[in-house]
Amino acid sequence: xxxxxxxxxxxxxxxxxxxxxxxxxxxxxxxxxxxxxxxxxxxxxxxxxxxxxxxxxxxxxxxxxxxxxxxxxxxxxxxxxxxxxxxxxxxxxxxxxxxxxxxxxxxxxxxxxxxxxxxxxxxxxxxxxxxxxxxxxxxxxxxxxxxxxxxxxxxxxxxxxxxxxxxxxxxxxxxxxxxxxxxxxxxxxxxxxxxxxxxxxxxxxxxxxxxxxxxxx
Numbered sequence: 001x002x003x004x005x006x007x008x009x010x011x012x013x014x015x016x017x018x019x020x021x022x023x024x025x026x027x028x029x030x031x032x033x034x035x036x037x038x039x040x041x042x043x044x045x046x047x048x049x050x051x052x053x054x055x056x057x058x059x060x061x062x063x064x065x066x067x068x069x070x071x072x073x074x075x076x077x078x079x080x081x082x083x084x085x086x087x088x089x090x091x092x093x094x095x096x097x098x099x100x101x102x103x104x105x106x107x108x109x110x111x112x113x114x115x116x117x118x119x120x121x122x123x124x125x126x127x128x129x130x131x132x133x134x135x136x137x138x139x140x141x142x143x144x145x146x147x148x149x150x151x152x153x154x155x156x157x158x159x160x161x162x163x164x165x166x167x168x169x170x171x172x173x174x175x176x177x178x179x180x181x182x183x184x185x186x187x188x189x190x191x192x193x194x195x196x197x198x199x200x201x202x203x204x205x206x207x208x209x210x211x212x213x214x215x216x217x
Contacts, residue, residue: 071182071195073209078194081185082171087141087164090151094167103137104213105185106201109176111143112153116198117180121159127202128161135214139164143179184210187217 083098108124110117128138140163142150147165154163174183176196184193192213 069197069199070203071193071199071201071206073193073206079173079191081183081189081191082173083189085169085171086167087139088147088167089164090154090162095164097139100137100139100185101189102187103185103217104135104187104210105137105139105183106131106210107174107183107185108138108140109143109174109179109181110140111179112149113144114179120180120198120200121157123200123202125157125159125161127207128159130202130207131210131214132160134211135217136210138162141166141170184213186213 083096083101085097087095087097089095106127110121112118124138124140132138138161140161142163142165144150144165150163150165154161173191174181178196180196180198182193182195182199182201183191186192
């Protein structure tokens, strides 16, 4: 009889343990659902209000500051640069790109809706201020449908580099599946750096590389 009662009590305890475990699983499941709902809600608000670009750009900017993403510097020309296209500057003036022939040129394709583009802008602006008077030409080409957005953005952020808009088709040699994309052109007319995606450019190594290019003009 005692043995039977022991088995019954043991069975009851097992049922209670299973019930407690099930309750814990249910609570854990509900918590996960709530957490995902909050995450998706925040995500939806950011996209719905357009705040995702500056927020994600800020986060990616913090990653850039670590210096772990840098352009590969290779003097071996990848391709010949193509100067057969035109730009429009911030004042509405048409600028033939062949104005930059026989010069060291830093070309960046970007847009205000692109978080990694926004992330690298402060660093590029610092690079511009370091190198502008050392013979390096900076050509930041906005791919925004509305060029005014790019001009307003640069003004609001108090960046010093010049921005341009395409006035003709971009040659195939500069085609890219992603932005930002950066090219460095040598005075000899070669593309010596191609970097798709954001990067930290204002480094001692990269500045020295640009100075050496400029010295060949």
